[in-house]
Amino acid sequence: MLEELCKKAFFKSLWLYHTNTGACNGCDIEVIDVLTPYYDAERFGIKLVGSPRHADVLICCGPVTRQVVPALKRLYEAVPDPKLVVAVGSCACGGGIWYDSYNIVGGVDTVLPVDYYIQGCPPRPEAILHGVAVALGLLDKQVAPEALRQLPDSSESVPIED
Amino acid sequence: MILSKLKQALICLLAGRVTLPYPAKPHPPDEGFRGYPEVDVDKCIGCGACAAVCPARLIKIEDLDQTTRRITRLLERCIFCGRCAEVCPEDAITMTRQFELASDQARQDLTHQCEIFMATCRRCGACYQPATPLDRIMQPGFRSDEIDRGGDLCQYENVCLESQQAENTTATVGEGE
Ligand code: SF4
Ligand code: SF4
Ligand code: SF4
Numbered sequence: 001m002l003e004e005l006c007k008k009a010f011f012k013s014l015w016l017y018h019t020n021t022g023a024c025n026g027c028d029i030e031v032i033d034v035l036t037p038y039y040d041a042e043r044f045g046i047k048l049v050g051s052p053r054h055a056d057v058l059i060c061c062g063p064v065t066r067q068v069v070p071a072l073k074r075l076y077e078a079v080p081d082p083k084l085v086v087a088v089g090s091c092a093c094g095g096g097i098w099y100d101s102y103n104i105v106g107g108v109d110t111v112l113p114v115d116y117y118i119q120g121c122p123p124r125p126e127a128i129l130h131g132v133a134v135a136l137g138l139l140d141k142q143v144a145p146e147a148l149r150q151l152p153d154s155s156e157s158v159p160i161e162d
Numbered sequence: 163m164i165l166s167k168l169k170q171a172l173i174c175l176l177a178g179r180v181t182l183p184y185p186a187k188p189h190p191p192d193e194g195f196r197g198y199p200e201v202d203v204d205k206c207i208g209c210g211a212c213a214a215v216c217p218a219r220l221i222k223i224e225d226l227d228q229t230t231r232r233i234t235r236l237l238e239r240c241i242f243c244g245r246c247a248e249v250c251p252e253d254a255i256t257m258t259r260q261f262e263l264a265s266d267q268a269r270q271d272l273t274h275q276c277e278i279f280m281a282t283c284r285r286c287g288a289c290y291q292p293a294t295p296l297d298r299i300m301q302p303g304f305r306s307d308e309i310d311r312g313g314d315l316c317q318y319e320n321v322c323l324e325s326q327q328a329e330n331t332t333a334t335v336g337e338g339e
Contacts, residue, residue, distance in 0.1 A: 040181040090218070093268050094239040097218040107238075117268035121241035124191065124261050126184050131264030133185040142262040143271040 013045030014136075017055035017079065021072055021108060023062025026122035027089035031059060033125045034132075041132060052078040060108040063091040063098045069111055076112050084135065086116045088128060093117045191259050196242045198260040201235070201274060205254035208233065208278035212246035212255060221246065228282035234275045238268040281322075 020028055034041045035048055049055050052075050064072060076085070087108045090096040094107040108114050118131035133139040182189060191197070208231040213221035218241055222234040247255040265271040 037180055038182060039184065043181070087268075090239055090241050094236065096239055097241055099218070099239060116264060116266055117238065119238065119240070119263035119268070119272065120261060121243075126182075126189055126191075127261045127264065129184050130262045134264045134266075139185060141265045141271070142260070143265050 013047060014057050014084075015047050015049045015055050016057045016059050017049055017052045017075075018059045019061070019072070019075060021060050021062045021068050021092065022065035022104070023089065023091060027061035027092070030122040030125055030128060031061065031088060034128045039125045039129060041129060044132060044136060046132065053080065055079050056082070057084045057086060058112075059086050059088055060092050060112070060114075061088045063095050063101075063104045064106060064108055064111050065103050066105055067103075069105060072108075072111055084115045085112050086118065086131065086135065087114045088118045088131075089123060090119060090121045093119060096121060191261060195259050195261070196244045196257040198237070198258050198263060199235075199240065199242070199244070199246060200256050200258045200260075201276065202254045202256070203276040203278075205252045206233070206250075206276065206278055207252055207254075208280055209251060211249045211251060215245045215249050217241065217243060217245065225280070226277070229280055231278045231280045232275065233278065234273065236269075237272040237274060240272075 018028070018031055033039060035046075052058070056079075058076065058079055060072075076083075085108065087093050091098060092108045092114075094109075095104060098104045099106060105111065116131055116135050118128055120127050123131075130139065130142075134141050208223070210223050213219075213223050213233075218239045220236045220239045222236070224232045224234070226232050242257070244257045247253075247257050263272065
């Protein structure tokens with residue numbers, strides 16, 4: 001459903017606003033890498049903008065620190081509807097290795113509704129591009145819930161006979 | 163000024179097309195890249211070494227009952243450091259080169275759960291893993307004919323290492339006194 005909505009609502013260009021919610025800068029560098037001519041996310045119409053009021057997509061890198069929570073909420077409200085939130089990096093997806101630190105509230109999804117998660121520490125630029133392609137509906141995602149993953153295995157198992 | 167601009171234009175023209183055709187064509191990472199840690203459940207003996215070293219502490223070990231150990235991996239937090247694969251005594255974990263893990267429901271898509279058959283210690287009742295495959299077969303519940311084997315267990319059969327050590331220590335202390 002979300003994909004359908006994406007195709008309708010974002011059929012032209014996605015403008016990104018990139019925010020660091022407490023990252024070590026590894027993920028931020030990779031996001032910038034994706035916008036360089038070598039990986040060139042701009043061929044999908046993606047553009048980095050300097051103000052959340054111009055953006056369609058909020059890219060969040062890093063675990064959410066307690067200090068950043070109010071700012072992140074204000075930032076989310078500043079992005080006009082319809083909007084997507086993409087969590088880049090293991091930290092943003094669930095807190096990474098900092099998930100239980102005293103100053104971390106968790107992944108971005110503890111504060112904002114996250115639409116797409118991109119794994120990795122930091123994710124390769126290709127992984128981010130793959131996430132972009134999945135978000136735009138160009139590619140299918142490569143991971144599936146465990147119940148679906150297990151199906152071929154369990155059908156192969158031979159019942160024990162005596 | 164104009165010359166430098168011309169020089170820049172020349173450099174750009176000579177470089178040609180540099181953009182990677184990535185999402186259209188696959189671009190596999192180099193040898194040694196660490197991606198999704200794949201677990202071979204048949205090899206895993208449930209020792210818990212991976213859970214002890216994981217820096218993200220995402221491997222959770224629970225004993226459901228005295229013969230079942232459930233290992234849950236919340237891989238959405240994995241940083242692909244490969245420590246779990248390094249310490250695993252059975253080489254049950256391999257770091258694959260799969261990096262395309264983007265999803266819209268990371269929690270469901272990247273959680274891995276398995277249940278391992280374990281033995282029960284006759285002394286303390288805790289789950290433990292017998293040392294050799296032969297010992298595993300000797301455990302109650304592993305074979306259907308184990309009911310017939312009652313009564314002929316040796317002193318340390320079906321006793322976990324901690325209980326054995328505790329018993330030995332007590333025995334030594336007792337002798338010393
Ligand atoms: S996922 Fe890794 S690289 Fe990205 S912010 Fe967290 S620690 Fe840094
Ligand atoms: S690769 Fe590292 S973070 Fe991921 S499960 Fe293994 S030890 Fe934990
Ligand atoms: S270290 Fe290997 S054998 Fe031990 S619990 Fe982890 S995966 Fe299983």
